Amino acid sequence: MDLVLADRARCNSNAIIRLNDIRYAYPGASENALNGVSLALHPGRILGLLGPNGAGKSTLISIITGMRKAASGEWYSSAKRVSLVPQDFAFYPSLTVAENLKFFSRMTPTAAPAESLAKVIDIAQLGAFLNKQAAQLSGGMKRRLNLAIGLLAEPDVLLLDEPTVGVDPQSRAYLLNAVRELAATGISVLYTSHYMDEVQAICDEVAIVDRGVLLANGSVAELLQQQSSEVVFTLSEFEQLDWSLAPTPLLARERDEFRFACAQSNTISELCQWFTAQGAQIIAMRRGHQHLEQVFMQLTHHRLRD
Structure with missing residues (x-):
């Protein structure tokens, strides 16, 4: 491991500690405990x-x-x-x-x-x-x-x-x-x-x-935004829509807001085209609210307490 004790100027973005591509394996282990982890503390x-x-x-x-020494990577600290x-x-x-x-x-x-x-x-x-x-x-x-x-x-x-x-x-x-x-x-x-x-x-x-x-x-807001697969459409003139024919199933409705699962960007495009073809007007579109635990489950495929 290349251990560098640097002044704060070297810890770019004003990080007080920065880890770059840290790897570590316990003796006798078949897999690394850490595989190229990079983090910064500010x-x-x-x-x-x-x-x-x-x-x-x-x-x-x-x-x-400092209780353990990484096998490879860099650690900058001020x-x-x-x-x-x-x-x-x-x-x-x-x-x-x-x-x-x-x-x-x-x-x-x-x-x-x-x-x-x-x-x-x-x-x-x-x-x-x-x-x-x-x-x-x-x-x-x-x-x-x-x-x-x-x-x-x-x-x-x-x-x-x-x-x-x-x-x-x-x-x-x-x-x-x-x-x-x-x-x-x-x-x-x-x-x-x-x-x-x-x-x-x-x-x-x-x-x-x-x-x-x-x-x-990333920031909590960034992770929630990036990982959210739900999109909420605010519509008008939607009374004639047959939701069973929608490109993706309707998850929930509250007044003029309709929530869909849109894991792929083309699903959003398909929905927009379908609304227009059926005579509905799109007033607004936004990502659905998501909790951090949902993000965690999407990324790791299990709950934090598992």
């Missing part, structure tokens, strides 16, 4: 990383953090500090919240550890729980402590692996809002989750991987 933006179990997400994270908040709880359950934070603060090379400690306590809203044993915290509070420890190093890149697993709705809402606020300060966030609604709600960009291959990468 300051102040949240990149959602989606993929089923075994897709290569953990391998990719370990390469970004990040000073990269912090990983793992899915597993990374603290000592027998210690109190304050003791955990003090212990881990001594392990981080920040210029002002006392200031960093106070800052993460405020961000994670742990002030009322400092003297409580970590093992006695609720699932949501444990997630907050995990996040606080990850923030002690004052990272400019934050990797969050399933940060809302097993939390109550209130804690989940808090964590999502905290991630948004952290990104707003300029931190680059890589966010993995099995909850599609979370990714669709807070991520600026989404990357979908399966079997080590990057299947899609």
Whole structure:
């Protein structure tokens, strides 16, 4: 692997970390865990990383953090500090919240550890729980402590692996809002989750991987638009139409809006010609609304939790 630690100017498009054509295979494995994956993390933006179990997400994270070395490809970085908040709880359950934070603060090379400690306590809203044993915290509070420890190093890149697993709705809402606020300060966030609604709600960009291959990468809006196969026509003078004769089946109707599955561009053309021939007027045409989970299923042919 050609490892290049570059200044931000070399990370084109202002990316703070850029991976180009990364490949990795575990010893003895018959297939690569990663096959030519290229990604970019940008300051102040949240990149959602989606993929089923075994897709290569953990391998990719370990390469970004430097825990694994890719077999080939390039890695450009201008990040000073990269912090990983793992899915597993990374603290000592027998210690109190304050003791955990003090212990881990001594392990981080920040210029002002006392200031960093106070800052993460405020961000994670742990002030009322400092003297409580970590093992006695609720699932949501444990997630907050995990996040606080990850923030002690004052990272400019934050990797969050399933940060809302097993939390109550209130804690989940808090964590999502905290991630948004952290990104707003300029931190680059890589966010993995099995909850599609979370990714669709807070991520600026989404990357979908399966079997080590990057299947899609772009903004949420771009992916929804590119992968949508549904087209909605707004029509007038449609009363005489015999829908059984349409070039493709009608999926749904709401007043003067008619929804069709149009996986091929020629299907749209055929519909337009059919409407005109039957005397209907096309007022408008748009892509149908789609959820990120539908996009994921179209690309991988299974659900995220499979």
